[in-house]
Amino acid sequence: xxxxxxxxxAILRATLKxxxxxxxHGAPTSMIAERAGVGVGTIYRYFxxxxxxxxxxxxxxxxxxxxFVMQGYEENGPxxxxxxxxxxxxxxxxxxxxxxxxxxxxxxxxxxxxxxxxQKLESAGEPFHALLKEGKQQGIVKxxxxxxxxxxxxxxxxxxIKDHDSGLLPLNDVLVDQxxxxxxxxxxx
Amino acid sequence: xxxxxxxxxAILRATLKxxxxxxxHGAPTSMIAERAGVGVGTIYRYFxxxxxxxxxxxxxxxxxxxxFVMQGYEENGPxxxxxxxxxxxxxxxxxxxxxxxxxxxxxxxxxxxxxxxxQKLESAGEPFHALLKEGKQQGIVKxxxxxxxxxxxxxxxxxxIKDHDSGLLPLNDVLVDQxxxxxxxxxxx
DNA sequence: TCGATCGGAGTGAATGTTCACTCCGTTTTT
DNA sequence: AAAAACGGAGTGAACATTCACTCCGATCGA
Numbered sequence: 523x524x525x526x527x528x529x530x531x532a533i534l535r536a537t538l539k540x541x542x543x544x545x546x547h548g549a550p551t552s553m554i555a556e557r558a559g560v561g562v563g564t565i566y567r568y569f570x571x572x573x574x575x576x577x578x579x580x581x582x583x584x585x586x587x588x589x590f591v592m593q594g595y596e597e598n599g600p601x602x603x604x605x606x607x608x609x610x611x612x613x614x615x616x617x618x619x620x621x622x623x624x625x626x627x628x629x630x631x632x633x634x635x636x637x638x639x640x641q642k643l644e645s646a647g648e649p650f651h652a653l654l655k656e657g658k659q660q661g662i663v664k665x666x667x668x669x670x671x672x673x674x675x676x677x678x679x680x681x682x683i684k685d686h687d688s689g690l691l692p693l694n695d696v697l698v699d700q701x702x703x704x705x706x707x708x709x710x711x
Numbered sequence: 712x713x714x715x716x717x718x719x720x721a722i723l724r725a726t727l728k729x730x731x732x733x734x735x736h737g738a739p740t741s742m743i744a745e746r747a748g749v750g751v752g753t754i755y756r757y758f759x760x761x762x763x764x765x766x767x768x769x770x771x772x773x774x775x776x777x778x779f780v781m782q783g784y785e786e787n788g789p790x791x792x793x794x795x796x797x798x799x800x801x802x803x804x805x806x807x808x809x810x811x812x813x814x815x816x817x818x819x820x821x822x823x824x825x826x827x828x829x830q831k832l833e834s835a836g837e838p839f840h841a842l843l844k845e846g847k848q849q850g851i852v853k854x855x856x857x858x859x860x861x862x863x864x865x866x867x868x869x870x871x872i873k874d875h876d877s878g879l880l881p882l883n884d885v886l887v888d889q890x891x892x893x894x895x896x897x898x899x900x
Numbered sequence: 901t902c903g904a905t906c907g908g909a910g911t912g913a914a915t916g917t918t919c920a921c922t923c924c925g926t927t928t929t930t
Numbered sequence: 931a932a933a934a935a936c937g938g939a940g941t942g943a944a945c946a947t948t949c950a951c952t953c954c955g956a957t958c959g960a
Binding site for chain 1 (some may be wrong): 829
């Protein structure tokens with residue numbers, strides 16, 4: 523069971539699973555190695571240290587997530603449609619990938635993650651940024667600081683998905699649409 | 712500096728500060744002891760183990776927080792007024808006590824905290840519970856699962872306060888009122 | 901009143917455990 | 931056969947918890 527170019531992948535997958543399920547501190551390198559069917563030392567052939575492993579994992583998940591969310595996005599459609607499109611895709615992705623959601627949550631709570639989050643939210647590449655800015659200009663969206671609007675959108679999202687994953691509040695398409703609607707009511711002028 | 716009955720208090724305060732500032736895993740007992748001006752062993756005179764120390768701290772903070780929030784609450788006033796009152800008080804308290812906010816955040820992310828949170832949210836003692844139920848009956852509040860409404864209320868709250876505490880989005884009374892207003896728009900039918 | 905004795909709060913060096921990470925012998929690939 | 935990849939016992943640092951001891955105010959006997 524040696525000599526696989528995809529040992530790297532196995533390590534990343536094991537890391538995702540362990541961190542998502544048991545938190546950062548329930549994922550010692552020894553356990554990651556075991557789960558990945560790999561020696562401890564092998565981890566260090568592919569990643570300088572545990573920190574780099576985690577960052578790399580984040581970057582790869584982020585890229586996948588982004589690609590999914592942007593599928594079929596109409597850069598120039600009506601504000602409200604674009605808003606629904608983005609929200610729906612994010613909900614869909616995170617609900618379909620609970621491990622990734624748990625991991626991202628942990629990551630953004632950690633010291634590295636906080637910096638990443640800011641950078642991400644403030645980046646012009648973030649489609650929500652343009653969306654909200656435009657919405658404010660057109661008088662469709664409340665004239666509040668963008669960060670505050672982000673809070674109104676992502677706050678409920680995180681909360682509600684957490685409850686879903688823990689089995690407290692099973693979501694379905696109808697319910698998700700209702701949350702998105704409520705979120706829209708919150709930011710709409 | 713010996714023989715003080717308030718060593719217990721000093722230990723609790725040090726724990727709050729260290730956990731709030733550096734997280735659960737940045738608060739070793741050795742550091743708590745140092746910060747409290749106390750020997751390491753002394754911690755174990757007052758608390759069976761670190762876990763009990765943390766639980767106790769939570770209970771005391773929770774009690775203070777609750778007392779503050781309920782000040783002047785009109786059990787029978789109009790739904791909307793009660794909603795504003797509770798929200799405003801929670802925001803006020805958490806903004807005035809950033810250390811407690813950070814601690815509670817960490818606590819509710821931990822395995823113990825999750826159980827506590829459910830218990831709390833589902834408890835009939837929770838004033839928001841009665842509020843939302845009544846609101847739904849009167850047709851003022853959207854007919855959505857209570858847990859979902861909680862998400863719409865507390866999600867933005869947590870997000871926005873986090874951003875405030877990290878200096879990204881300085882809040883003031885006006886801004887807080889605007890968030891509460893937006894939150895109301897989200898849950899209002 | 902005062903010296904002796906006692907109880908228990910307070911202490912921190914020592915202990916056992918858990919980790920991230922290294923090092924080098926082994927296995928696989930070329 | 932040489933090089934590259936791999937494995938996992940070993941290492942040292944960090945941690946929670948313990949326990950043999952200190953010290954001081956209180957109590958007691960004279």
